[in-house]
Amino acid sequence: ETGVTQTPRHLVMGMTxxxxxxxxxxxxxxxxxxxxxxxxxxxxxxxxxxFKEQTENNSVPSRFSPECPNSSHLFLHLHTLQPxxxxxxxxxxxxxxGGTTDTQYFGPGTRLTVL
Amino acid sequence: xxxxxQPTEMTATEGAIVxxxxxxxTSGFNGLFWYQQHAxxxxxxxxxxxxxxxxxxxxxxxxxxxxxxxxxLLLKELQMKDSASYLCAVRDTNTGKLIFGQGTxxxxxx
Numbered sequence: 001e002t003g004v005t006q007t008p009r010h011l012v013m014g015m016t017x018x019x020x021x022x023x024x025x026x027x028x029x030x031x032x033x034x035x036x037x038x039x040x041x042x043x044x045x046x047x048x049x050x051f052k053e054q055t056e057n058n059s060v061p062s063r064f065s066p067e068c069p070n071s072s073h074l075f076l077h078l079h080t081l082q083p084x085x086x087x088x089x090x091x092x093x094x095x096x097x098g099g100t101t102d103t104q105y106f107g108p109g110t111r112l113t114v115l
Numbered sequence: 116x117x118x119x120x121q122p123t124e125m126t127a128t129e130g131a132i133v134x135x136x137x138x139x140x141t142s143g144f145n146g147l148f149w150y151q152q153h154a155x156x157x158x159x160x161x162x163x164x165x166x167x168x169x170x171x172x173x174x175x176x177x178x179x180x181x182x183x184x185x186x187x188l189l190l191k192e193l194q195m196k197d198s199a200s201y202l203c204a205v206r207d208t209n210t211g212k213l214i215f216g217q218g219t220x221x222x223x224x225x
Contacts, residue, residue: 042218103160106159108157109157
């Protein structure tokens with residue numbers, strides 16, 4: 001399988017549940033990203049990892065907890081979410097900064113609904 | 116501050132040409148990207164401009180004017196499958212982050 005994959009594609013959870021989103025990239029990249037995409041709003045960057053190290057936390061609430069065990073995998077652990085957290089969560093990867101264009105390639109996203 | 120503006124919605128006819136504009140204000144500029152996103156799918160990379168001028172890729176072209184903080188995406192010979200959202204994003208030279216506009220939803224009609 002090539003590109004960036006995300007599982008699950010759809011997730012419905014209650015506010016007290018704990019769930020995790022998974023992202024995997026097969027592009028040999030070393031930077032990975034989590035974005036949130038809400039209706040009628042721009043993509044919002046949440047977290048950035050370079051070479052497994054978190055380099056950006058864009059003031060994201062602690063109920064979202066990222067994990068990057070290696071350069072190919074990225075997780076987003078969710079707990080005690082709020083209904084306003086319902087959105088499409090996109091993962092992306094890119095070559096490390098200083099690469100050719102550092103173009104980011106996106107996965108298909110996880111559509112999250114919090115009840 | 117950082118601000119990316121693009122029209123929310125556009126409609127065009129199959130076979131026609133459409134131009135989607137994007138204006139930006141950033142503290143530091145290091146390239147502008149266009150992505151296409153079909154409903155429920157991943158944004159896919161279309162084009163990258165870092166120097167002024169026109170970049171052509173088949174039916175799609177992208178133009179950049181850094182002095183004006185302006186870009187456009189030109190789609191020729193529109194097809195029904197071009198109905199999608201088109202995202203403009205600017206990379207900030209200081210942080211390396213991509214700043215996205217809200218996207219332009221293009222509807223192509225027969």
